[in-house]
Amino acid sequence: MTSGGSASHPFPKAIWMATNARALPSMSPQFIDRLAQKLSPYRSKLGMPEQHRxxxxxxxxxxxxxxxxxxxxxxxKKFILHLSPTSFPDVAAAEVLAMQAAKAGLGxxxxxVILDVTLSGELDGRSFMALPRCRPMSNNKLVRAWQRRAVRPVALRWLRGVVELAEPPSTPAADKFLAALDHLAWMDAIPCQIRSAAKVSMAKISAKEATPRFVPMHGDFWAGNILSSRHEPMIVIDWRGSLMEGFAIYDLIRFAVSLNLRPAVLRTELAYHASSLGASEQxxxxxxxxxxxxxxxxLGEFPVVSFRQMAIExxxxxxxxxADQGGAL
Structure with missing residues (x-):
């Protein structure tokens, strides 16, 4: 699931865990038993034999x-159930809605790449959902390296397909871009170079030298949110921060950073995305x-210092x- 307050955050989970450690209240055996009973009506969806009580x-x-x-x-042994914490009781329900919206929007x-929700419900005001069990990236360095090499072309093809869904340039897109850029430009914690680039971007949009357009965006597309199953080489989780009227390029760069994508590969993908957006590489x-x-x-409760680190990367x-493409910012 995602980390943060009211919105999903595009940052490595390890950073968030290290800077904002909190714990859910311990669960009693009685609570777990009640949860099992709550799931009993879903036995057929869980593929359970009738004799199971x-x-x-x-x-x-x-x-x-x-x-x-x-x-x-x-x-x-077949499904993973997510139970919302008492302090954020609607987390699982929000994830279900986001997954459904993204699945419909992407076609x-x-x-x-989005799992079908097996079941969802509520216990003591806390929403829950169950998803088919999938395989995450291995903790073994050699196996993980092989998995990353295998998923890279699949993920890059998928990202190409997503950017091809770019909408035509529009006034709502320009307004949304300008509002976002303005917030970044005046954020004191962000380095001057990035803030200056945001101001230059605003000037280009205002002068109609750039044409913003909406593109579906996952918002946290990194290796930790990519799984696999017997039927799909790539399953993408954590959709609560996704936007169907989102911003292109971010998912590509987020993925490239998490896999330390080779510069030549990134340049090739960047050229394709730029062409699909009708924009120059710069x-x-x-x-x-x-x-x-x-x-x-x-940001919600996400530490500003961690956002700064991610933005710089x-x-x-x-x-x-x-710069390698011969462009200048």
Missing amino acids: QVALEVLRENSLVADGTALFLVE PKLGS DTMIFLLAALGHFSAN AFSMLAAAV
Whole structure:
């Protein structure tokens, strides 16, 4: 699930966990038993034989270190159940709605990376949802390196498909970009170079030298949110911060940073995305900065220092790629 307050945050979970450790209240055996009973009407959806009287639950994570982190349960060895914390009781319900909206907005092909929710409900005012169990990236360095190499072309093809959904330039898009860029431009914690680039981007949009357009955006597209299953080489989770009227380029750069994508590969992808957006390679920075501005205005409880770190990494990677293409910011 996502980390933060009212919005999903585009940052490595490890940073958030280290800077804002919180725990869910301990669960009693009685509570867990009640949860199992709550799931009993869903036995057929869980693929349980009729003779089973109670759903088998295994606690995977009772306490979370993130502010809105869910408790996790393994259900019947086949599903992962997310239970919202008492302080953020609607987290799981919000995730269900976001997944459904993204699946509808992306269409059957691109939306196939989103899991179908097996079941959802509420217990003591806390929403929950269950998803099919999938495989995360391995903790073994060698295996993880192989998994990352395998998922890279799949993810890059998917990102190309998403940017092809770019809407025509519009006044609402320009207004949204300008508002986001303005917030970033006046954020004292952000380095002057990034703030100056945001102001230049605003001037280009105002002078109609750049044409903002909406593109679907996951908002946290990094290796930690990519799983796999027997039927799909790539499953993408954590959609609560997604936007169907979002900002291009950010997901590409977020993915590139998390996989330390080779510069030559990033330059190739950047050229494709720029062409799909009807923009120059250097003007792709406008889209990235607008995304950063959007997140800067929706930090919730996320530490500003961590946002600053992420913004610098993303800006630096794109700036280097643009410079290698012969562009200038």
